[in-house]
Amino acid sequence: MPMIECTLIEGYEKDTRQLLAERVTDAASSTIGAHPDQVIVTIKEVHATNYMRGRVTRTPAAAPKQPDILVREYLSAMEQRDLELAKQYLDKDFTMVFPGGVKFKKLEELILWSGKRYKSVKKSFESFDTSFNGLEATVFCSGYLEGTWLNGEAFSEIRFIDRFIVSNMKIKFQSVWNDMAESLR
Known part of the structure; x- marks a missing residue:
């Protein structure tokens, strides 16, 4: 059973620590083949006065917004046709x-x-x-499209998959796949 210990400056939110532990567990499982139930992750917190880097005590930075949340917010802005808001998410x-x-x-x-x-x-x-490669993330979302064709006819249950590349809190690339053409046959 692998045991992995992480040391953080005190002050990170509970949800951030939980996400870190889950991702470390997943990384260990996929790298060495251990079942997630066999991976032990501990997080030790150090008071800021006991943590120094570059001869300076530090405080924790705010955790970044997660890439899947950025993508959801961007897609919501697009659905509302709030292009100015949507552009704020783009590289x-x-x-x-x-x-x-x-x-x-x-x-x-x-x-x-x-x-x-x-x-x-x-x-x-x-x-x-979501998958990660360093600071870059790939987010896939899938589901169904519904809406109205130009002739006023409704459509629904059209499958889609979108793939996003997110880096530095911005969406760099989006690929879209869907069955719209199939539904027009």
């Missing part, structure tokens, strides 16, 4: 790719393109999955 070099290889750099381009396809669309989520 300056943001790119999105839709089925058929259609690429956009600006949200306004997407709105113009989609306005020729449907009147409205909403996503119902079934899952969010």
Whole structure:
């Protein structure tokens, strides 16, 4: 049974410590093949006066917003067509790719393109999955689309998967896959 000890400066929220322990457990399980129930993770907290780096005592920084939460907030802003809010989540070099290889750099381009396809669309989520590579995260979300076609007819239960690359608290890339074309047959 692996035992992994983490040392933190006192002050991190309980949810942050819990998430750290869960992710360390997952990393150990996937790296050495130990069942999660066999991985022991302990978190030792050190008072700030007993923690020094670079000859200076430190206090903990606020934990960053998790990538899946950023993606959810971005998608919510897009659904509400609050483009100014949605843009706050995007990296300056943001790119999105839709089925058929259609690429956009600006949200306004997407709105113009989609306005020729449907009147409205909403996503119902079934899952969010996040993986990490250093400070960069990949977030997959999947579920179903519903909305209204240009002719006023409703559509629903159209499968989708979106893949996001998140770095430095900004979305750099979005790939979209869905069955919209299949539903038009």
